Amino acid sequence: MDNAIRESIQIIWKQLLKSQPTSRAELAKLCGFSKVTASSCVDWLLDKGLVQELGVTEIRRGRPPMLLSVNGAAGVLVGIEADKISSKIAVTDLAGSLLERHDLPAIDSDPQKFVGQVSHYLMQFRKAYADRRLGVAGVGFAIVGSYNQEEGIIEYVANQMAWNHYPFRLEMEKMNPDIPFLVSQIAKASALGEARFGTCGGSDYMAFLSANWGIGVGLYDGITGKITRSTRFGHATINYNGKKCICGNRGCLEAYASIRALFEQFYPDRTPTFALFQNLVERLRQGDSQVISAVREMVEYLAIGIVNVINAYNPRQVCIGGLLSFLVNEEMLSRIRSLVEEMVPPHFRKNLRISVSGLGDMAAVYGCVAMVRDQLTNFFG
Ligand SMILES: [Zn+2]
Numbered sequence: 001m002d003n004a005i006r007e008s009i010q011i012i013w014k015q016l017l018k019s020q021p022t023s024r025a026e027l028a029k030l031c032g033f034s035k036v037t038a039s040s041c042v043d044w045l046l047d048k049g050l051v052q053e054l055g056v057t058e059i060r061r062g063r064p065p066m067l068l069s070v071n072g073a074a075g076v077l078v079g080i081e082a083d084k085i086s087s088k089i090a091v092t093d094l095a096g097s098l099l100e101r102h103d104l105p106a107i108d109s110d111p112q113k114f115v116g117q118v119s120h121y122l123m124q125f126r127k128a129y130a131d132r133r134l135g136v137a138g139v140g141f142a143i144v145g146s147y148n149q150e151e152g153i154i155e156y157v158a159n160q161m162a163w164n165h166y167p168f169r170l171e172m173e174k175m176n177p178d179i180p181f182l183v184s185q186i187a188k189a190s191a192l193g194e195a196r197f198g199t200c201g202g203s204d205y206m207a208f209l210s211a212n213w214g215i216g217v218g219l220y221d222g223i224t225g226k227i228t229r230s231t232r233f234g235h236a237t238i239n240y241n242g243k244k245c246i247c248g249n250r251g252c253l254e255a256y257a258s259i260r261a262l263f264e265q266f267y268p269d270r271t272p273t274f275a276l277f278q279n280l281v282e283r284l285r286q287g288d289s290q291v292i293s294a295v296r297e298m299v300e301y302l303a304i305g306i307v308n309v310i311n312a313y314n315p316r317q318v319c320i321g322g323l324l325s326f327l328v329n330e331e332m333l334s335r336i337r338s339l340v341e342e343m344v345p346p347h348f349r350k351n352l353r354i355s356v357s358g359l360g361d362m363a364a365v366y367g368c369v370a371m372v373r374d375q376l377t378n379f380f381g
Contacts, residue, residue: 005041006378008033012041013050013377016068018225021054023065042068048380049074049133050094070094070373075134078125079368080118081142081361082107083186084213085259085272086323087114089121090365091129094137094373096197101365103274107144107157111166119175126179138379139181140368142189144214149183158214159246180379182371186210186364188230190321191218193367195225198359200319207315208357209233209306210364211324213272214246215254217309234258238304253308256301259323265294281326299332303339306354310344321357322364328356 015030016022022030028038045051052071056064072095080089087104104117125136145157152169172181184192191208194200200208206220215234220227234254235247242251246260255261262280263272270276283291306318320328320336328336337354344352357363 001381008037009041009044009377012038013045014225014374016045016051017070017373020069021067022069023067025065027068045377048377050376072097073132075132075137076125076129077137077369077372078122078139079142079365079372080104080139081186081189081364081368082114083144083364085274085277086212086361088361088365089118090362090369091125092366092369094134094376096366096369096373098362101362106272107160107163111154111163111168112171115168115171115175119172122176122179136179137376138372139176139179140189140372141181141183142186142364142368143183144186144216147183147185152183180372182368182375184368184371185216185218185230186212186322187216187218187233188227189218189365189367189371190216190363191220191227191230191367192370193363193365194319194321194357194359195220195222195227196370197366198319198321198357198363200317200321200353200355200357204316204353205314206317206319207309207313208319208321208363209302209309209324210322211258211302211320212322212361213258213260215258215305215322217313219313219315233305233309236305236308238301238308253301253305257298257305257324261298262294266291277323284327284329295327295332296335299328299335300339302328303336303343306336307340307343310340310348310352314348316351316353318352318354319357320355321359323361325356325360 011031012027015027024039024042028035049071051068054067054069056066072093074094076091078091084106087106089104090101091099129135146155148155154163154166154168157163187210190210194208204222208218210216217231217233218227219229235252237251238253239251243255244250245252245255267276280291
C-alpha cells in the first residue's frame with residue numbers, strides 16, 4: 001500500500017477511536033480531509049473488519065449520516081505487563097472490553113521462560129478466538145527498564161541480570177512468527193491506559209504515577225493524545241544520604257514510597273509475591289495499626305514525590321496508579337492533598353487535580369491494548 005494512503009487510514013482510524021460513534025462526514029471534518037478521501041479510508045477499515053456501521057442517526061435535514069464504530073468482535077488484543085510481583089496477561093476485544101486475565105511469573109525468572117509462558121498463552125488464545133475474523137490481532141508488552149525499539153533488545157532492568165541485553169524481539173518472533181507485537185515501558189503504557197480507559201485522563205495534561213515495585217511517571221498530553229515522556233521518577237532523590245536504593249544511589253523516592261519499600265519493612269526475608277501484597281491490602285482494610293502507620297508514612301514521602309512531579313512538569317492532573325492505588329484510600333488521599341497544599345504555592349496548584357486510578361493494577365495492560373489498537377491498521381500488508 002502507498003505510504004500516503006496508509007498514513008491517511010491511520011489518521012482516520014485513530015480519530016474514529018477517539019470520537020466514535022461518528023460519521024464519514026464528521027471524520028473528514030475532524031481530520032481535515034476531503035469527504036472522498038475520508039470515505040475511501042472508511043471503506044478500507046470496513047473491508048478489513050475493523051469498523052462497523054451502526055445505523056443512521058435521527059433525520060434532521062438531508063440524508064441522515066451512517067454512524068460508525070470500532071468492530072469490537074472482529075478480533076482480540078493481548079496486553080502483558082512484566083513486573084516484579086504483578087506480571088499478568090489479559091485479553092480484550094477490539095473495543096477494549098476485558099475477556100480474560102491470567103497471572104504470569106514475576107520477571108525475576110529467566111526471560112526465556114517468560115517468553116515461553118507468554119507464547120503458550122498466545123497459542124491458547126489463537127485457538128480460543130479463531131472464530132473471530134482477525135483472531136489475535138496484536139500483542140502489547142509493558143516492561144520495566146529500557147527497551148531498544150530499533151534493535152528489539154531489553155537493554156537494562158535494575159537488578160535483573162538475565163534480562164539485560166536479552167534479544168526480546170528475536171525470541172518472541174521465533175516462537176510467535178506471525179503475531180505482531182509492540183513494547184513499551186510500564187509507566188508509559190500505564191499513562192496511556194489511564195488516558196484511554198480510565199477516568200483520570202480527560203483532555204488534560206496528566207502525570208501518571210505508576211507505583212509498583214518501583215516508581216515511574218508517564219506524562220500524557222490530552223491535546224495531542226500522546227504520551228510525551230516516561231521517566232524514572234522513582235530515582236529522584238528526596239533524602240540526601242538517605243536509604244540505599246537498588247540503583248546504587250541513596251534517598252531515592254522509591255526507597256520510601258514503593259511496594260518494594262513496604263516489603264523491606266514487612267517481609268524482609270520472604271520471596272516477594274502478589275499474595276503477600278494482597279495480605280497487606282487486607283490488613284490495611286481491617287485496620288491493622290502497623291500497616292496503617294507504614295502506609296501513612298509512605299504517603300508522606302509519596303506527597304513529596306508528587307510535589308516534585310508538580311514542580312518539574314506542571315501537570316493539570318496527577319493520577320496515582322499501579323499497586324499503590326490499592327493502598328491509597330480516601331483518608332490517605334486527603335492527606336496527600338493537604339501535604340501538597342502545604343508545599344506548593346496556590347498559583348501552581350490552581351486547577352490541579354490529584355486522584356487515584358480506578359483501573360487498579362490494570363492500567364499498564366489497558367495501555368498495551370490501546371498502543372496496539374492505535375497501530376492496528378499498520379499490521380495489514
Ligand atoms: Zn534509586
